[in-house]
Every structure is written in C-alpha cells, then in structure tokens.
Amino acid sequence: MNLKKAVVASMIVSSLLVTLAGPTFVGAETAGGKKQEQASSSSVQIDKKVAAKLQKAVQKFAGKDVKLQNVGELVRSNDTMARVQSVDGVYQIFFDHKTGKVWTLNGKTTIDKISKKDQDDVLKLLKKMYSGKTYALDKEVILERYYDDKKEQFSQDSTYLLKGKGFEVSLVKNDPDLKDYINRARIEFxxxxxxxxxxxxxxxxxxxxxxxxxxxxxxxxxxxxxxxxxxxxxxxxxxxxxxxxxxxxxxxxxxxxxxxxxxxxxxxxxxxxxxxxxxxxxxxxxxxxxxxxxxxxxxxxxxxxxxxxxxxxxxxxxxxxxxxxxxxxxxxxxxxxxxxxxxx
Known part of the structure; x- marks a missing residue:
C-alpha cells in the first residue's frame, strides 16, 4: 500500500471508530421509541455553499435524496474535522469545516452485504487474536467510502465495519492494489x-x-x-x-x-x-x-x-x-x- 493509500485507510478507520464511540445520531430512537439526546459537543455552522456540496455528496453515496442536519459537530475539539448526520440517522459525512473539503461518507447497511467467506475470515481472525471469547456478528454494518473532493467521486474501494458485542473489525473491499483485506480488528477487555x-x-x-x-x-x-x-x-x-x-x-x-x-x-x-x-x-x-x-x-x-x-x-x-x-x-x-x- 502506498503512502497516500495508507493515510486514507488510517483516516477511514479512524472516522468509523469515532462514529461508534461518539454521540448518538440526532433524533435516533431507542428500542422504547424515545428519542435520545445528542451528547454535548462543539457545534459547527454550515454555510449554504458547503451545505450544497455535502448534499450532493451524500445523495451520490446513497443513490437517493437524503436530508441532512443543518448543524454539524467537531469530531475532536483540537481538530478541524467535523461531521454532519442525516435526519434519519442513517448517513454521516466527515469534512473539514474550515475548507469545506469532504473526506469520507458512511451509512448503515446489513450483514447480508458481506459474503459468508468474509464473515468467516473475520471470525477466524478474532479467534486467532483471542480464543477466550465468543464472537457473533451484528446484523447492522457500517459502510464507508473515501471521497475525492476535487473530482467529486468516490474511491473504488469500500470499508465495512462489522461489529458485535465487545468487538469491531474493518474490512476493505475492491482495493485496486490489495483487492480485499481486513484492515483492523479490535476486541474490548x-x-x-x-x-x-x-x-x-x-x-x-x-x-x-x-x-x-x-x-x-x-x-x-x-x-x-x-x-x-x-x-x-x-x-x-x-x-x-x-x-x-x-x-x-x-x-x-x-x-x-x-x-x-x-x-x-x-x-x-x-x-x-x-x-x-x-x-x-x-x-x-x-x-x-x-x-x-x-x-x-x-x-x-x-x-x-x-x-x-x-x-x-x-x-x-x-x-x-x-x-x-x-x-x-x-x-x-x-x-x-x-x-x-x-x-x-
């Protein structure tokens, strides 16, 4: 993997993990039907030009009309990377709130998008890392893709984040250099x-x-x-x-x-x-x-x-x-x- 690809892969994994660890989606509902409160964070105002840019990117990612929140939030207080979420809680866009540059987009999908072989490979890796736990994959999967801001198009490869109780694994598909591979796995203790x-x-x-x-x-x-x-x-x-x-x-x-x-x-x-x-x-x-x-x-x-x-x-x-x-x-x-x- 060349330097640019390594940086991109690192950033994608980072934003995926922040997605899981960060505040809940605005307006997302719990199993009981009550709306959760968004965790406190630094708000980011989005001007009309950037909003139109984000809207175009998310619609290209989703293949349909998607309504975004009007206000974003900083991913980290000491950085310029921010994210904005869709109203329905399905999609997120990570972008530089200073320049408006779009970095990555992610959305929720399902485990049936992942082949049985890939699922087995993920479970085998987890067992190899630590055999003392039981691993079962959640039905929900996060898909993320890197966005070329200048060309306004997505990278060929896609990263899937597979989750389960106490673990998460990022799986890269269709990488032009390495094809398919597991990028990173993490087990909680x-x-x-x-x-x-x-x-x-x-x-x-x-x-x-x-x-x-x-x-x-x-x-x-x-x-x-x-x-x-x-x-x-x-x-x-x-x-x-x-x-x-x-x-x-x-x-x-x-x-x-x-x-x-x-x-x-x-x-x-x-x-x-x-x-x-x-x-x-x-x-x-x-x-x-x-x-x-x-x-x-x-x-x-x-x-x-x-x-x-x-x-x-x-x-x-x-x-x-x-x-x-x-x-x-x-x-x-x-x-x-x-x-x-x-x-x-």
Missing part, C-alpha cells in the same frame, strides 16, 4: 481481564513519558492481522503496547496542546526530551539521528536512513503530547485511533 504484568508496564510507561498517573478505564486488543497490540486508555492518555514484546510503542496525552512552530521549542530541546524516553521505552538510541521539524503535523521527527523512526510533539512546557515509534512514527497527528500498528 475489562481492566480485570488484563494481566498484572501488562498493567504494571503500562502504568510505568505513561508515568515515564507523560508524567501522568495512569488509571485504565478502556482496554482493547488491536490487530492489523500481522501484529497485535494493546490499546489502553484513561480520561487523559492513550498507550499502545506490543502484545508480543510487552513494550510501549506509542503514547498520547489527550488534553495537552502541542506547540505549532519550531521557534517555540528548538530541535535541540526536543531531542533532549525525546532521546532518553525513546531509549528507555522503545530501546531506540536517537543520539546520531537527524532531527526534522514537520510543518504539516507540527512535530519533530527523528530520522535515520531517510526514514522517521521516532516522532514527538511537545507542549509549551516541554511535556509530551505524543511520542511514536515504528511505522506509527511515519505519520503525525494526535488521534491514537488513527495510528497504525507496526507492520512486519
């Missing part, structure tokens, strides 16, 4: 199900890198079909731990604000912070690495053999906003959901 060794290692890593007392409230085993990692969260931070080695690979502080220019914190200062952490957590010695400021992601990259091995973003107090290693270091951004597992 209670804190009590985690081994004491993992808990101790996680707490120590977060204390070391983020200077934060880690109290896990969410835990997931995540797979890209090649490697598994633990995704551990509390209200302030997120940590990824390689399942096989037990070592941290990526850490994120969810509320700190990173500096946005290289003048605020110099390359020398960034290296002084990152070097001991990279060595202790990742066993990577970046002493002789080249340091580059990435103006797109507004962070520092530590490069060896023309490849970024470690990436760090700092706040004004030189505290870590995020610290990444391996394949995750190739991409910036503060969204841990969008991070990819390190490929073999």
């Amino acid at each position: 209670a804190k009590e199900e985690l081994e004491a060794k993992l808990l101790t290692a996680a707490e120590e890593a977060v204390k070391t890198a983020l200077d934060h007392q880690f109290n896990i409230t969410e835990a997931y085993l995540v797979s890209n079909t090649k490697k598994n990692a633990w995704e551990l969260k509390d209200g302030s931070s997120t940590l990824y731990v390689d399942e096989q080695s037990g070592k941290a690979t990526n850490l994120f502080h969810n509320t700190r604000k990173k500096v946005t220019t290289s003048q605020t914190i110099t390359a020398k200062e960034a290296k002084e912070v990152a070097a001991p952490l990279a060595k202790e957590l990742f066993s990577i010695d970046i002493t002789g690495y080249e340091v580059k400021w990435n103006s797109l992601y507004q962070d520092y990259c530590f490069v060896k053999d023309q490849e970024t091995k470690v990436r760090v973003a700092l706040d004004a107090n030189k505290k870590v906003v995020y610290l990444k290693s391996g394949a995750n270091a190739l991409f910036g951004g503060e969204d841990p959901v969008a991070s990819r597992l390190e490929e073999e």
